[in-house]
Amino acid sequence: MAQRLLVRGGVAVVRGELAKLDIMIAGAQIAAIGAALDPGGAIVLDASGLTVGPGFIDVHVHGGGDVSFFSKDPGSVDAYARWAPRNGVTGFLVSTVGRDAGDTSALLGALAPAMRPAEGAEPLGFHLEGPFLNPERKGAFPRSYLRPPSVAEFEAFQQAARGHIRQVTVAPELEGALDLIRAVADSGSVPAIGHTDATYAEANAGFAAGARHVTHLFNAMRPLHQRDGGPIAAALLQAGTCELICDGAHVAPETLRLAYSLLGPARTVIVTDNLEMAGASGHDGQFGGERLSIKGNAAVRADGTIAGSVATMDQHVRNAVRFLGIPVQEVFRLCSANPAVVAGASARKGRIEPGFDADVVLLNEALEVVATVCRGEIAFLREPGRLRR
Ligand SMILES: [Zn+2]
Structure with missing residues (x-):
């Protein structure tokens, strides 16, 4: 019989509401939810005084805890998966790109075998952030990494990735971008608009071609202008989801609040955009041959x-509650349910529901992670006394 674990005595986030409910886990799935469930021999995880929600899913992350997804070592994905549950993360997309087309294929090919549930958080596929980006809005990507949109290249990348590419960030104003967006959508992956200098009309053409997500809204895109709203106005007014980085450094709290007043809980996806220096306190790193130093919650190049x-997902969650002024049950939509849709895993992740994967995070009153359960296994436990065998 599968191992059973009862998460008992907590306040659970179920169907968007808070309720004092126990969660019975059998093997890797949630078996039952109910008031005062009988443990019947199950291991008990005492959740009294805690909020119990679906584990966080990060669809935009380049690494963390000294692990980088720009490395061709599949062990990097496994190592990140073991590290991430301390931040409440139970699922993620590996955001990466290589130096050129051949290097990108080699990178995806090397990491593809790690795309399966193992120990800790589950890798749910790749987010290709690049190479189809506008050099004018490249952010920290070296210009030499960037390439014009190409359906043939995307198909080669998808083949190298064994079909695991879930999200592709594209600048819609580039020549060939609309064909690429259509091809990505047809393949079942999510075309996302980002790193773009598009006008409002160009961005809307991208959405009309099938883009249904926006990569870190506000960052690495043409700013809002009163006579042309650009990609930001188009993103806020379309129907798809938008990523927001809630570290307080990438986007000002009032700008996040303004965006959220339009996006609401159904269209907001919180992402960390974490680099390997996240959670690896106080040391410098590098990206694309440039030295990076930590300034507050951001990793910055010498030119600023x-x-x-470098703020981990749990910090983004605390910030989101504070900056957006939302109740804790709402933040789980932004960090679990909505990113599960982007990751293509919403039929089994992102909600506490019988039959869903037993991915659960337990938060204390300060919204700090006390325990994280990944597919029925306790992957992080800050207070060992809560476990009763
Ligand atoms: Zn990124």
Whole structure:
């Protein structure tokens, strides 16, 4: 019989509401949810005084805890998967790209075998952030990494990745971008608009071609202008989801609040854009041959360009509650349910529901992670006294 684990006595986030409910886990799945469930021999995880929600899913992350997804070592994905549950993360997309087309294929091919559930958080596929980006809005990517959109190249990447590419960031104004967006959508992956200098009309053409997600709204894109709203106005007014980096460094809290007033809980996806220096306190790193140093919650280049965030997902969650002024049950939509849709895993992840994967995070009143369960296994436990065998 599969191992059973009862998460008992907590306040669970179920169907968007808070309720005092126990969660019975059998093997890797949630078996039952109910008030005062009988343990009947199950291991008990005492959740009293804690909020119990679906584990966080990060669809935009380049590494963390000294692990980088720009490495061709599949062990990097496994190592990140073991590290991430301390931040409440139970699923993620590996965001990466190589120096050129051949290097990107080699990178995807090397990491593809790691795309399966193992120990810790589950890798749910790749997010290709690049190479089809506008050099004018390249952010921290070296210009030499970037290439014009190409359906043939995307298909070669998808083949190298064994079909695991889930999200592709594209600048819609580039020549060939609309064909690429259509090809990505037809393949079942998510075309996302980002790193773009598009006008409002060009961005809308991207959405009309099938883009249904936006990569870190506000960052690495043409700013909002009163006479042409550009990609930001188009993103806020379309129907798809938008990523927001809630580290307080990438986007000002008032700008996040403004965006959220339009996006609402159904269209907001919180992402970390974490680099390997995240959670690896106080040391410098590098990206694309440029040295990076940590400034507050951001990793910045010598010229001041922000390269990514070093605030971990649990910090983004605390910030989101504070910056957006939302109740804790709502933040789980932004960090679990909505990213599960982007990752193509919403039929089994992102909600606490019988039959769903037993990916659960337990937070205390300060919204700090006390325990994380990944597919029924306790992957992180800060207070060992809560476990009763
Ligand atoms: Zn990124």
